[in-house]
């Protein structure tokens with residue numbers, strides 16, 4: 216039997232001599248029922264099947280002739296995304312230590328604070344609409360604490376969840392269907408699978424709208440970064456630079472590199488044009504393309520830094536870490 220690449224190479228040639236398309240050799244075929252041709256006899260390559268060949272023809276789960284370490288990327292994605300989901304859910308459920316009194320440090324997982332958490336005794340100074348209102352429940356289903364984080368995390372979470380890069384990564388890593396190119400799949404999708412053209416995955420197409428919300432969040436987090444250079448001493452505001460200021464400043468930069476490398480933004484700038492001229496639009500398109508080429512890298516860096524920024528604020532707020540002041 217020929218390896219896959221050889222079969223692929225011969226396919227158009229074969230088609231000129233047979234009235235049925237060739238079957239790829241890795242597929243599990245029904246017994247040969249078609250007419251053999253001299254090419255089949257010469258190469259012993261293909262089984263001629265009748266019209267009863269149905270695709271996809273699945274291999275057993277994990278079976279492949281690939282010799283590279285194809286499983287490393289899905290495994291790392293599973294571990295990395297899994298760790299972030301566990302940490303961010305835990306952090307969102309806390310409802311405390313999301314700001315540092317005496318500074319303007321605010322965790323990005325709680326920003327913007329619509330209402331202060333019902334778990335804190337004193338106002339944080341960050342809430343847009345004041346204290347937790349009585350009409351908002353404090354728990355979901357009587358178990359999961361509802362905190363200010365859950366009121367806003369749907370937006371950046373939805374943006375990441377529907378990101379084109381993350382989709383490809385977590386489809387492979389979390390439900391392994393597909394798990395990787397030319398590797399056997401579990402077949403969860405079944406024969407009725409229509410991808411992102413039908414429910415429920417059609418909701419992935421909301422990504423283009425999440426992009427606009429994500430841009431607003433970049434603005435809000437940039438404001439938080441600027442305010443992190445303002446400290447409160449004896450009731451007065453004064454300029455200063457703490458390690459936390461730097462941590463909070465790096466955060467919107469990383470998020471900006473991720474967000475503005477989005478495929479949606481690239482399409483918004485140049486996707487409707489047949490040709491890209493010179494000038495500002497071309498420069499903007501090149502800039503977005505440059506970020507877009509490293510979209511995966513920025514996706515991971517920004518994800519890590521959001522988690523680390525929350526962790527840093529949480530540690531300083533709880534008194535476990537001291538925020539070293541440079542100025």
Ligand code: FES
Pocket residue numbers: 374378379380381422473474476477478479510
């Ligand atoms: S494609 Fe990844 S953020 Fe839009």
